[in-house]
Amino acid sequence: MTMTVRDFRATDAEAVAAARRSAFPHLVTTPRTVVWESESAPADQHYRLLVAEADGRVVGSCEAGVFHDGDEPGTAFANTTVVTGARGRGAGSALVTAAEEYLSGLGTARIFAWTLDGTSSVTFAERRGYRRGRCSRVQRLDLTTAALPPLSPDGLPDGVELRTAADFADDPRPLYEADAECTVDEPGDVRRAAPPYAEWLALTWEHPALDRELTSVAVVDGAVTAYSVAHTDGRGHYWSGMTGTLRAFRGRGLAKLAKNDSLRRARSAGCREAFTGNDHGNGPMLAVNKWFGYEPAATEWRYVRELSA
Template sequence: MTMTVRDFRAADAEAVAAARRSAFPYLVTTPRTVVWAVESAPVERHYRLLVAEADGRVVGTSEVGVFHDGEEPGLAFANTTVCAEARGLGAGSALVTAAEGYLAGLGAAKVFAWTLDEPYAVTFAERRGYRRGRSSRIQRLDLTATALPPLEADGLPDGVDLRTAADFADDPRPLYEADAECTADEPGDVTTTPLPYAEWLASTWEHPALDRELTSVAVVDGVVASYSVAHTDGRGRYWSGMTGTLRAYRGRGLAKLTKNDSLHRARSAGCREAYTGNDGDNGPMLAVNKWFGYEPAVNEWRYFRDLSA
């Protein structure tokens, strides 16, 4: 068997998407999102999509780059995926070795990698010198069998108006400003600075999986106060891209309001499965998702390694 690692080509999109769906069925992944991630990445991210090819067949990938928006310099990422039937053949090692070499050449000091909480994945990471960091809990909601909380039968609270992201097509800046504040409060390993508006438009607003009609927004007295982002893949899968509420409006149930509206819209649009991921320390959103009836699907760990060592 001949194993090679090379850069992604557009012709690989179908195979890469299939490999990711095989390893991470809860993510919204399509050939279009794979190509878009490569073509739209800011130059400062130094993004590369490495592909492991065995006898002419794509068996694994690694997304590699630096956190160009991080407050601490020298932080990078390398998230590696190998098809289940190809594990143990050396694809993962070849990909990680190539990824680390590339990042070291960029001067990166520390690399982060998401790892499934499965024995094979944990063992692989720890044998390569990676240490365990934060956890992420992936949860699933069966939209065909779970009764969603009813919509507000008596109307919305005074001053609250429910809209969709599509209503902001002419001027999405209010969504950008809300997202900048809410994202800053998200727990995580890497503290980031707010994206410039133009970059937010390219990375968030123009994301090919973003479903603006299913993304719900609560406007309070004319201000975007809360929102729930919907990503869909056209295959019945829905992923919560982000649910956030501005600090001044928290504690009013607006996160539940917007997410409930979005989930109802998703079910009506034919989505069958809803997935969401929360940092293990994000108690408020874990409680919200439990209230909706989400059930645990899988856990992930954020591993890291000091490249300088």
């Protein structure tokens, strides 16, 4: 078998999407999102998408870049996926080696990578000098059978309205301001700053998987207070991109209300499966998703390698 690692081309998008779905079937991945991510990454991220080609067929990919918005300089990411039938033949090793060389050349000192909690994946990472960090709990809800609770037995609380992201098409800044506050509070291995508004517009608001009609927003007395972001792939899959509540309004059930509305909209739109991922330390959202009836689907681990070591 002849193995080649090269840079991504737009004609590889279908194969790369298939490889990612085979490894992480819960994520919303389409050829369009693959191309968009490659073309829309901020310059400071130094994003590079590598593909492994075996005998003329793309069998895997690795996205690599730096956390340009992280609070610790010199941190980078390299996430590798190989299509199921081609694993164990050197494609993953070739991709990771190429990515590490690229990131090392950028002066990075630490590389983070996501991997599933399986023996082969964990062994692969640890043999290459990666150590285990935090974990993310992936959960699944069957929307065809889920008994979603009523939005509110007695109607919405006084002053609360439910809207969609589409209602903010003319001015999405209120959504940006809410997202900026909530995102920095998320637990994780890498602390990241809120992006400038222009970058948020480009990377979040214009994301091709964002479904604005299914993204629900809780408004209190006219102000955005909570939201639940919906990503869809046109194949019946729904991914919770982010659910959050402004600090001053937490503990009032507004995030649960927004997510309930979003899930109901998704089911009405024909979505069959809903997935979400939460850091193992995010107790409030794990409790919310359990309340909705989500069940464990997978565990992902964040692994890290110190290049100096």
